[in-house]
Amino acid sequence: MLHLDGVSRHFGGLPALDRVSFAIPPGQVTALIGPNGAGKSTLINCITGVDTPTAGTVVFQGRPITGLPAHRISRLGIARTFQNLRLFPRISVLENVLCGLTREGGQSMLMAMLRLPYLRHRERLLKLRAMEALDRFHLSDKASWPAAILAYGDKKRVELARATVGNPHLLLLDEPVAGLNGEETAAVGEQLHRLRAAGHTILLVEHDMDLVMRLADRVVVLDSGRCIAVGTPDEVRSNPLVLEAYLGQMEATA
Numbered sequence: 001m002l003h004l005d006g007v008s009r010h011f012g013g014l015p016a017l018d019r020v021s022f023a024i025p026p027g028q029v030t031a032l033i034g035p036n037g038a039g040k041s042t043l044i045n046c047i048t049g050v051d052t053p054t055a056g057t058v059v060f061q062g063r064p065i066t067g068l069p070a071h072r073i074s075r076l077g078i079a080r081t082f083q084n085l086r087l088f089p090r091i092s093v094l095e096n097v098l099c100g101l102t103r104e105g106g107q108s109m110l111m112a113m114l115r116l117p118y119l120r121h122r123e124r125l126l127k128l129r130a131m132e133a134l135d136r137f138h139l140s141d142k143a144s145w146p147a148a149i150l151a152y153g154d155k156k157r158v159e160l161a162r163a164t165v166g167n168p169h170l171l172l173l174d175e176p177v178a179g180l181n182g183e184e185t186a187a188v189g190e191q192l193h194r195l196r197a198a199g200h201t202i203l204l205v206e207h208d209m210d211l212v213m214r215l216a217d218r219v220v221v222l223d224s225g226r227c228i229a230v231g232t233p234d235e236v237r238s239n240p241l242v243l244e245a246y247l248g249q250m251e252a253t254a
C-alpha cells in the first residue's frame with residue numbers, strides 16, 4: 001500500500017527523521033510508536049504532504065508521492081487526523097465532516113451557483129454519508145452544533161468521522177486517544193477495532209500501549225528519527241533496543 005524508502009527530514013541540520021524505511025501492508029493496522037520527539041508526527045507530515053522529506057521516497061499504491069502538495073495526496077485517498085485538533089470551529093459538526101468528502105464533491109463554482117437538480121441530489125447524498133459517519137461515532141445528535149462548543153472527547157471523534165467518511169485507502173491517525181478519559185478511550189478503541197475488521201489500512205501513532213498492543217498487526221518503532229524495530233506487538237515488546245529507548249526517556253524525564 002505505502003512504501004517509505006530512506007525518508008529523512010532535517011530541521012536546521014538536525015535529523016528529525018533519519019533514513020526511515022518500512023512498508024504499510026494493505027488491510028492491516030501498523031502502529032508507529034516511539035518516545036517523545038522520536039519523529040512520528042514528522043513522518044505523518046511527510047507522508048501527507050504537510051511537510052517534505054529532505055531525502056528519500058514515499059510511494060503510495062505504486063506511485064511516487066514525495067513532495068506532492070497535501071491536497072493532491074488527500075485526493076489519492078490518504079486521510080488523517082491531527083494530534084492537535086484541526087476542526088473548523090465556527091461551522092457545524094456536520095459541515096466539518098462534509099469537508100472529509102471534498103474529493104468526491106468536485107463541482108465548478110458555476111454549477112454550484114446554478115444549483116442544478118442533480119447537484120442538489122448529490123448534496124443530499126453527501127450529507128447522508130456524513131450523517132452515517134457521525135452516527136458511527138455516536139455524534140448524530142450534535143450534527144448541527146458549532147464544532148467550537150463540543151467537549152474535547154467529542155472533537156476527537158469528529159476528527160475520526162471526518163477522516164473516515166470518504167472511505168480512504170489509507171488512514172493515518174495521530175494519537176486518536178490522547179487526552180481522552182478511560183471510558184472515551186475504550187469507545188474510540190472499539191471504533192478502531194471495527195475499522196480494522198472492515199479491512200481499513202491504518203497507520204496508528206499512539207502512546208497508549210494497551211491500545212497499540214491490542215490493535216496493531218505490526219509495530220514500527222522510531223527513536224531519535226531512526227527506525228529501530230519492526231515486528232509483531234510481542235516481538236517489539238521484548239526487543240532490548242525498544243526497552244532501552246523507552247528506559248532512556250524515563251531516565252531523561254525522572
Ligand SMILES: Nc1ncnc2c1ncn2[C@@H]1O[C@H](COP(=O)(O)OP(=O)(O)OP(=O)(O)O)[C@@H](O)[C@H]1O
Nearest residue numbers: 011015016034035036037038039040041042043083
Ligand atoms: N517545524 C520544526 N522545526 C524544528 N524542529 C522540529 C519541527 N518539527 C519537529 N521538529 C523536531 O523534530 C523532532 C521530532 O518531532 P516530532 O513532533 O515528529 O516527534 P514525535 O515523535 O511526534 O513526538 P511526540 O510523541 O512528542 O508527539 C523533535 O526533536 C522536534 O523538536
